[in-house]
Amino acid sequence: MTHEFRTSAGGRIDRSSPVEFTFDGKSYQGFAGDTLASALLANGVHLVGRSYKYHRPRGIVTAGSEEPNALVGIAREKGQNTPNLRAPQVEIYQGLNAESQNRFPSLSFDIGAVNDLLSPLFVAGFYYKTFMWPRSFWQRVYEPFIRSAAGLGKAPTDPDKDRYANYYAHCDVLVIGSGPAGLAAANAAAQSGARVILCDEQAELGGSLLHDATSMIDGKSAADWASETIKALSENDRVTLLPRTTGFGYYAQNFVALAERVTDHLANPDQSLPRERLWQVRAKEVVIATGAIERPLVFPENDRPGVMMAEAGRIYLNRYGAMAGKRVVIATACDTAYRTAVDLKAAGVDVAVIADLRPEPVGVHVDAARSAGIRVEGACVVTGTKGRLRVKSARLGRIRPDGSVTVMGEEACDSLLMSGGWTPNVSLYSQSRGKVVWDEEAGAYLPGPSVQHERSAGSCHGVYGLHAVLEDGYRAGESAARAVSSAAKRPETPSVSGGEAGAGGTLGALPHDRDPSRVRAFIDFQNDVTAKDVKLAVREGFHSIEHIKRYTTTGMATDQGRLSNMNALSVASKSLEKPIPQVGLTTFRQPYTPVTFGTFATTARGEAFDPVRRTPMHDWAVEKGAEFEDVSLWKRAWYFPRPGESMHEAVARECATVRESVGIFDASTLGKIEVVGPDAAEFLNRVYTNPFLKLGVGRLRYGIMLSEAGFIMDDGVVGRIAEDRFHVTTTTGGAPRVLAHLEDYLQTEWPDLNVWLTSTTEQWAVIAVQGPRARDVIAPLVEGIDLSTESMPHMSVREGRICGVPTRLFRMSFTGEAGYEINVPASRGREVWDAVWKNVEAAGGAPYGTETMHVLRAEKGYIIVGQETDGTVVPNDVGMDWAVGKKKADFIGIRSLTRPDIVAAGRKQLVGVLTKDPKVILEEGAQITAEASPALKTPALGHVTSSYYSSALGRSMALAMIADGRDRIGDTIYVPTAEGVVVVEIVSPVFYDAEGGKLVA
């Protein structure tokens, strides 16, 4: 059986390289250069899939990416399965393993095909009208049933092993499509010296030239001319040729995305190659040369395996040496199918008849067929087909002048090739936001005026006939090059013989003599949409083409209506009694053909998904067994469990250590901004609620920053290093936002201020040393700074050296203990840390992480922006009116603080809460109510913002935001939890060292 349908010679396959592959477990042989579709056809296999809804047997229809039926799953190794690949695009390789889809148990016997029997019920939109009773059945019965019946292939179940790459490219002229138009355009642009990228979704460049067996260009065969042109282009180093590369997205400003398939066609791809590559191309000019797509004819039973597009039959024959059948009927309304007939006949195929819809077919193509001895019938229409898994015969009818049809008889055949004419492929033009224009003469939508720097060429432009297409291509290439450089010159259009334009075409459902209620003529093959469905939609009031699309799902399948849209539109237009241009067209969207998710995600995967920021001391923490938490892009040490310690134990120990002796903490992730310039103090005075003009050099101040809406946006400590130089710190997560916010005001509101902002977050490593022994620990290492409280009190900053490294030493505390933050240049951070750690360790101290830091500050009632506050909180809410300069005339957010609802009673205020049972630790986020068992929908009084076990208090404690909380101190309130209601008392938010004596010691 192998190669039973293979021609004896010719085509672009390598007959000396046989390739074994399997389809549904059965082995077949093809040749290198075959696609899965061509190889199956050569083996006589047409039946390759089942349709979406009715599970009807379906065959290969096209030879390109517009294929609606022949979708297969390709299995490679684990983690490398891919569903829904189009057989005409799958290149075979040794060992290829393909499976049909959407059938059970087998392709030839599919239980789902009962749906076909029920098809009178399963019309467009049927599911909106039923499955409503009983109510609970939708979710339990109907939906699961519908879901499992729907869908095509099976999603992969293992993580994808392959890699994907990205490449940003620029060029003068991007040419999409490499048929005669694209090659000519690329040629013209390249000869003008332009930087050119030429891509084509097919494995081989050349487009229709590769299967044009009769035309001659410059005295050469079309294919030879293509090869020579491509060779010349490939030798030009300003030209990039990209086969297997689909132009899938045309975005604003000539930004075009291409998807290159790098390894899928290889039997054993080199592991260092990516599977696919995303090309993000910025082109100065674009030439769209994507060809035209042949339209199916809409006649009853037009969906049998063996029914194919006529041009596809020609492509399989001339390019792959594969015959669609041995006895072929050709049904057409267009001249181009005659070429297929002639070529088939020349290859020895029996062409039973050309059934032409047109009353009197005439012209060169018709003459050629007639003189080849092929029977041509005018006014002849196919009215049905027979055959279960492959077409066996075609029923022909005669169209009478009044439009009615009489039976002509049946023609036996094993393949039926059809052509309803051509639809210019205007997808990418439309994506570029161009508006297509209906051309009555051409019976097609054609590209209208260019919106971007783009032009269409060749048959996608409505230009047919090889010479005209080449001419159009040269014109487009030249004009594109000219738009880029005036030096553009244009090569002569070569002489052409053959390749005359083929006239004709039809749109919509064809007339027939059969009982309309019993036959179905398919418009959208994959989604099983028939002409009747479209008519039903119109009848039900769906008059917009967009409604018709969504109600019938025509054009929504994986081919996105490439074959069906014009036929659907025509049927709708008839039903609505409105001309086509008034019915409109649905929107073309990216991607042009489906694109792998991995190709969009490219290298953003694992650690490279987002940069992982680590501090200079990160490795030390890893060595010490720290657990980490993600804070914005940073990894921060969370806590340092000792062997066998739980998180709770570790944190309690760390807390106690800080309170009793000393702890060391990596604060490097804090945002830092150096604010410098004569107006620095004035600037800070405007952006913080606090007054800054009088802050002395060498002093620190805690500041709050508001959004203009008055809500707390960030906080931090600001040090005045010099009259005109401040060291500002921000929260870790807030750093980029704060810098942008400050730049915004500086550049747009106050450009007159002489002050500049420089991020120094990563300049400094920051080592916090906190605890009663902090000074003892660092003193031996510090040079040039008097650490005594008199000389360096709480909230001051000094410059000097530590371990010989220049430092900005902050005396400050976020723990309530006396402490320091040692800023040293990042590259020296680890060495200083090591030295400090040695002393800390010797003093019985310990490293602590963010969790301990959070507990310690909560004991002091210090807020964390983002935890106590949530973007709806003003300073007064968290008891920070003290930080708002009363005498200040202005600062960002000031006006918002006096808005009626901001000063109204009932706002939530920061308080402490203590559970009656000191062992109970509330959960953060828990809600607070006034009643022990509140009725449902009782508004909460507030919620717990921070909650910990406090080793200093020897019990649990929490902070909360509670309505009018400060007035309720002493009240007993309730926290409903899953385990029951917890009784708590409202207390002051400062639990530890309320007088602050420890800080100034």
Next chain:
Amino acid sequence: MLLISCPYCGVERPEIEFRHAGEAHIARPAEPSKLTDEEWAEYLYMRTNPKGLMAERWRHTHGCGRFFNAIRDTVSDKFVTVYKMGEAKPDLDQLLVEAAQ
């Protein structure tokens, strides 16, 4: 992805280098405290949100860092012009006429 030309760098760069910064020419009141609640709400929240030409701010965040203004058509997303901070807002009607030519 838009391509945006930065009036400070003098080159066109991809949108990912930029941050959109909202409607342009909404000057912060010199003395906010003098505003009524209505006026303050107007400043804070009310936006032109036009369908058509819009004056908007962008920042060349991952480039020169500068904020600048642009006139863009919010239907076609085409930039009509960009100009530096502090320069006067062009006459949009005039621009429309020019664009039509």
Next chain:
Amino acid sequence: MPGVPKRRLDLWLRPGKKGRQRQMSRFNFWELAKNALSAHENWGRQWRAPEPKGEYDVVIIGAGGHGLATAYYLAKEHGVTNVAVLEKGWLGGGNTGRNTTIVRSNYLWEESEGLYDHAMDLWQNLSQELNYNVMYSARGVMMLAHTIHDVQVFKRHVYANRLAGVQNEWLTAEEAKEYCPPLNISKNMRYPVLGAALQRKAGVARHDAVAWGYARGADKYGVDIIQNCAVTGIRRGADGAVEGVETSRGFIRAKKIGVVAAGHTTTVMDMAGVRMPLESYPLQALVSEPVKPCFPCVVMSNTIHAYMSQSDKGELVIGAGTDQYISYSQTGGLQIPAHTIEAICELFPMFRRMRMLRNWGGTVDVTPDRSPIIGKTPVPGLFVNCGWGTGGFKATPGSGHVFAHTLAKGEPHPINAPFTLDRYRTGRLIDEAAAAAVAH
């Protein structure tokens, strides 16, 4: 043009039949079966295509889900049937027809909980109520926490919702994986899954069916849905009150106008001289090729910006974020969906080989606090329902219900009372985003 074939065959088709008399059949299996016997030739229109009358009691601008639902409830619950819904394009063609259909109600603030849970109640019975299968599928919406901050925020939601009687629960990472087996909970992920908040009765619905069901329902009560009718002006009388609307199909008189125009609200309100705190951004979504069931629920991750479900037809339906600039183009940049797909591939590494079938955009109207504005405006007779931004589909029934009340009574329903335009003046914002950075 050279080479264009000059001759084209006539289309050889008989002209279509004239539109039939409108008739409203009930939708059910037997009706379907009966109609199958007559080749479905006898189905009536689901809604009429009436010519606009000169005057209506209420004119609603915008035939999205919210506008249509408003009309439906106006007629059904308030007996106000002399209503027109004016639509510049085709009904349901705005954001209603392009959204990722996530329905949930586990919002943080009491005001939002009230609004969205009201809608949630209506979803449960909506198919039966409308006699139109809107395919409400309560398959559960799971929101992933990737950082300790996320955990705190989601737990706060869970507690708040529990108290308000809104169902929501906390899952550990392992429980989350059990609920959604494709989920990657490996500790080595860039942002590991630390847990999730799950609302079990949340889910998805068929977006188009919601618009169509409400349209059919409203039409049944005599509401005129007038498509291809763009409102171009709002006429106001000497007293400032509205008198009617100028449209592409002439002037239509009405004393009450409800603007439900989503991304186009600013433009419409401008016609009445009312400034709005809105900005319109492109919001993109995409679907994969259809595959057999492989994804049981809805998963959202705000931290890494992705959300996904699988439709009944088999596509993975994925939502991306907004583009950063104002645009009415209904398209956006490649980097936005690409970023979302990155996140999807991290969360579900097996889907890296799936393929994007179609990517589109809508125009969403975003308020400063990310909550809608529903109620009266400073102009007498003019009412507005807008600002749903990236997440209003889920509210469709509830929004229509309370807005109908507002229009009929001239005063807000208690549920939408807090969602005033005035809150931007007083500072009583309902800021879900600030609380959680959760938008959809």
Next chain:
Amino acid sequence: MPEKSVYSANADLAPIIATSRVRVAEAAPLIRFSLRGGEAAASHAGTAVGVSLPLEPLTSIATDKVAAFWLGPDEWNLVIQDDDARAMFERVETALADTPHSLVDVSDRNRALIISGRKAAWLLNSQVFLDFDEASFPVGMVTRTLFGKAEIMLWRQAEDTFVIEAWRSFMPYVIELLQEASRELEAA
């Protein structure tokens, strides 16, 4: 452009990528100052460091001891080979004493990579959306831009040699992606 550059490969470290077509090496430590201010500040600072600071957007001036990069209309990155950062800082500050400006030592904020070889531009284009055609990005051009999701400063030192500076915590990300892209160069 001098072949000898202020950037030299850190001799203590093995190259990050070493193939026949592209080489990536970490640069030896350098002094870096961020200078902000007007043209007067630029001019005084230039005198102090010994080059005249570029005023044209996206340009640079470089000797084998000093490079000055235009990063914005009031912003320059000064990269200097010298042992005494403090003294250098004081020298520039002194020269600028009477001119409004901001000078900040950011020596430790950045790390630098030197990327050279025939495929250097190709490698960069795996993550950098810029046109490295000589007409668009001539030798001497410098810009801040994005490398994937990391902000970098990128300088074309010679036709086939580029320098990337990034904040130090972003550098592992940059390196990982350069290595990922370079794998293909080793494929058959």
